[in-house]
Amino acid sequence: IRSSKTPRRLPPKKASNSQKDPVGVYCRVRPLGAEDEECCIEVISNTTIQLHAPDGLKANRNGEFKETQYSFKKVFGIKTTQGELFEDVAKPLVEDIIHCKNGLLFTYGVTGSGKTHTMTGSPGQGGLLPRSLDMIFNSIGPYQAKRYVFKPDDKNGMEVQNQVDALLDRQKRDSQTTVPKTPTTRLIQFADMISPEEACKADGVDEDSSYSVFVSYIEIYNNYIYDLLEETPIDPIKPKPPQSKILREDQNHNMYVAGCTEVEVKSTEEAFEVFWRGQKKRRIANTQLNRESSRSHSVFIIKLAQAPLDADGDNVLQDKNQVNVSQLCLVDLAGSERTSRTRAEGSRLREAGNINQSLMTLRTCIEVLRENQMCGTNKMVPYRDSKVTHLFKNYFDGEGKVRMVVCVNPKADDYEETLLVMRFAEMTQEVEVARPVDRPICGFAAGRRQRNQAFKEELTRRLEERGGPLDGGVCVCLLQSFPPLPPCEISGPNDDVTLPRLIEALEKRHKIRQMMIEEYNKTGKIITLFRAQDSNLLSKENFIQEQRGKLGEKDKMLQNQKNEIDRLEKKSKMLEYKIDILQKTTNIYEEDKRSLQHELESREQRLQREMSEKRRMEARMQGIVTDSKLKWEKECERRVNAKQLEMQNKLWVKDEKLKQLKAIVTEGKTENRQPQRPSREKDKVPGEVFKTRGGGQAVQFTDIETLKQENPVAASRKRRSSETGPDGEPKEGDWTDVETRCSVAVEMRAGSNLGPGYQHHGYPKRRKP
Numbered sequence: 001i002r003s004s005k006t007p008r009r010l011p012p013k014k015a016s017n018s019q020k021d022p023v024g025v026y027c028r029v030r031p032l033g034a035e036d037e038e039c040c041i042e043v044i045s046n047t048t049i050q051l052h053a054p055d056g057l058k059a060n061r062n063g064e065f066k067e068t069q070y071s072f073k074k075v076f077g078i079k080t081t082q083g084e085l086f087e088d089v090a091k092p093l094v095e096d097i098i099h100c101k102n103g104l105l106f107t108y109g110v111t112g113s114g115k116t117h118t119m120t121g122s123p124g125q126g127g128l129l130p131r132s133l134d135m136i137f138n139s140i141g142p143y144q145a146k147r148y149v150f151k152p153d154d155k156n157g158m159e160v161q162n163q164v165d166a167l168l169d170r171q172k173r174d175s176q177t178t179v180p181k182t183p184t185t186r187l188i189q190f191a192d193m194i195s196p197e198e199a200c201k202a203d204g205v206d207e208d209s210s211y212s213v214f215v216s217y218i219e220i221y222n223n224y225i226y227d228l229l230e231e232t233p234i235d236p237i238k239p240k241p242p243q244s245k246i247l248r249e250d251q252n253h254n255m256y257v258a259g260c261t262e263v264e265v266k267s268t269e270e271a272f273e274v275f276w277r278g279q280k281k282r283r284i285a286n287t288q289l290n291r292e293s294s295r296s297h298s299v300f301i302i303k304l305a306q307a308p309l310d311a312d313g314d315n316v317l318q319d320k321n322q323v324n325v326s327q328l329c330l331v332d333l334a335g336s337e338r339t340s341r342t343r344a345e346g347s348r349l350r351e352a353g354n355i356n357q358s359l360m361t362l363r364t365c366i367e368v369l370r371e372n373q374m375c376g377t378n379k380m381v382p383y384r385d386s387k388v389t390h391l392f393k394n395y396f397d398g399e400g401k402v403r404m405v406v407c408v409n410p411k412a413d414d415y416e417e418t419l420l421v422m423r424f425a426e427m428t429q430e431v432e433v434a435r436p437v438d439r440p441i442c443g444f445a446a447g448r449r450q451r452n453q454a455f456k457e458e459l460t461r462r463l464e465e466r467g468g469p470l471d472g473g474v475c476v477c478l479l480q481s482f483p484p485l486p487p488c489e490i491s492g493p494n495d496d497v498t499l500p501r502l503i504e505a506l507e508k509r510h511k512i513r514q515m516m517i518e519e520y521n522k523t524g525k526i527i528t529l530f531r532a533q534d535s536n537l538l539s540k541e542n543f544i545q546e547q548r549g550k551l552g553e554k555d556k557m558l559q560n561q562k563n564e565i566d567r568l569e570k571k572s573k574m575l576e577y578k579i580d581i582l583q584k585t586t587n588i589y590e591e592d593k594r595s596l597q598h599e600l601e602s603r604e605q606r607l608q609r610e611m612s613e614k615r616r617m618e619a620r621m622q623g624i625v626t627d628s629k630l631k632w633e634k635e636c637e638r639r640v641n642a643k644q645l646e647m648q649n650k651l652w653v654k655d656e657k658l659k660q661l662k663a664i665v666t667e668g669k670t671e672n673r674q675p676q677r678p679s680r681e682k683d684k685v686p687g688e689v690f691k692t693r694g695g696g697q698a699v700q701f702t703d704i705e706t707l708k709q710e711n712p713v714a715a716s717r718k719r720r721s722s723e724t725g726p727d728g729e730p731k732e733g734d735w736t737d738v739e740t741r742c743s744v745a746v747e748m749r750a751g752s753n754l755g756p757g758y759q760h761h762g763y764p765k766r767r768k769p
Helices: 055-060 082-089 091-098 115-119 128-143 163-175 268-279 347-375 387-391 393-399 412-428 448-466 474-481 498-673 712-720
Strands: 020-022 024-029 041-043 048-051 068-071 074-076 103-108 150-152 158-160 209-221 224-227 244-249 255-258 263-265 297-308 324-332 401-408 432-434 687-691 697-701 705-710 735-741
Touching: 020 498, 024 082, 024 412, 048 412, 068 412, 068 498, 074 082, 082 091, 082 128, 082 401, 091 103, 091 128, 091 297, 091 324, 091 401, 103 115, 103 412, 115 128, 115 324, 115 401, 128 209, 128 268, 128 297, 128 324, 150 209, 209 268, 209 347, 209 387, 224 387, 244 387, 255 387, 263 268, 268 297, 347 387, 347 412, 387 393, 393 401, 393 432, 401 412
Parallel strands: 024 074, 024 401, 103 324, 103 401
Antiparallel strands: 020 432, 041 048, 048 068, 150 158, 209 224, 209 263, 209 297, 224 244, 244 255, 297 324, 687 697, 705 735
């Protein structure tokens, strides 16, 4: 009895914050081009590398660059094979895509670091892409659906067709004439890439599902998306340029390239041939640093559509909601480059600018994601600034695992670019992506395909035993179970043998039919019992599967916790190393500080001594200046007084001469009127007269009186200024006392008795007015 309704599909659970995994970042070091080239990278362990600054750079930067260490999930040295790299990096992603989980793997690095070789490989050294295709087809090969059973709906989804519609599409495809293709050279065969001994397959493939693989190949050139698998007719007169594609969002808010060609492939060889057909259209160019430099970002998308079989295990379940589509994106990013080194011009310069801009947008998105997760902020991530980040934004939002292979070139010329790549890789490892949830399991009993296959094999065996055709049906088997009919020709009206024998044969057939009906009814009851047992067994299997799922989640949680502990231990060791470096730097600074402080204190003490010496010298010089000033003030005062007395004496002499002259004039007039000899008393000098050594005479005055005479200097000042004192009298200093003036008028004539040696030996005594 076939159930009429499809088992209900449970909605997927949203990933909680605790179910997050960090982005897996791996490092691969390519060999040097020549043995004599200077190397700047050293692999310390399987998780750590160390960068050494080149000697020339140290000399130019005064030793600013020091040795730095960077940790990764795993480091692959120059002796690592492509198979070893695939086992650790891409194989878990292939297993996830078979179990309905998405994955993103991209290579990152400077130009010429080996990204394309890591992704594609070369003959005899197949890269991650051909090995991923080989593992997928080795795993799902016996369970593939026929072509066109799954059909893309042009909206990033899949439709399921019945066997008749799929057969019509296959016949239509075979009858169509192929479009003439662009003439190309011989494509590299898949057999040249991977040897059969290196083949591998995934475990735990669901045998009760049918699978189909679809591939698409696009490139992002100058921030435009182009379909590399799009077939265009050749027009030698006017070639038609390729049309760019646009990004759209499906009903599940996942980004996809609208109108992109999706080719259904049924083998590894066919898929690899499709890849090389698109690879020939990819844009590459020759630069100073790389002979075949990728000028665009290439994205090879592998879609795996799977749907459960029906209850009989024969055909695909005709229910679109039961179709699971998982995809693995393999991205070969173009390398960042400096135009000063590549010497790009024209279109190459524009390509390099767009490549660097898209990579800078990727760094910005990673940085904002890291800041939002570590600081708890909610800044908008600028996914739309570049087609690369806009196409893969769902992966960073929790739609699958994200892994990055950092390819580095150890030569010294790429040191500065490699340093930037290492910093970006270190920042990317701190970004956590939500873990994809497991898809719900269909409610049918497990082992349907196996039981259906066993039934067909048993039916074929029985037919072979009966000698019937190997492809005969159940009706033939039933007809051969009846006894053969006897001849039915009647010889005459008296023939009583033919009819009884025919009746006997028909009765036997009727009995056999009744027995077969009874057996069929018994078989139906047994089938009903079996189906009840199957439903009971299914519920138990579902319970066991649920418990296994929980156990698997616990194991994954433990594994993630171990990985987190390992990551934190590595981070702790790195921080301890940095702390040691900072401690040493701090000790050096402390010693410098102490030495500078000691020198400062010694200089301050010396400055204090110099200041005290200066103050003592200033006090000493002040005393010397004060003493000199007093000395010179006294000397000046003495000299001024002496000069003043000298001038007063001269003035007094002039006055005396004037008086004598006046007396002579007055005496002459008197003689004319009344000649009379002057009295002796009048001629007597008021003092004592004595002889000098020179033969003259000197007078020592005895009668002294005080006279006032106007100072000629003050008189001249008075004439220059009309200012007077407050009481109308001349200011102080306008009058000078003339001391020790004689009170007796001595009549003097020419040739006086005093003689030429007349001197004053009595200086007038100064008296204040």
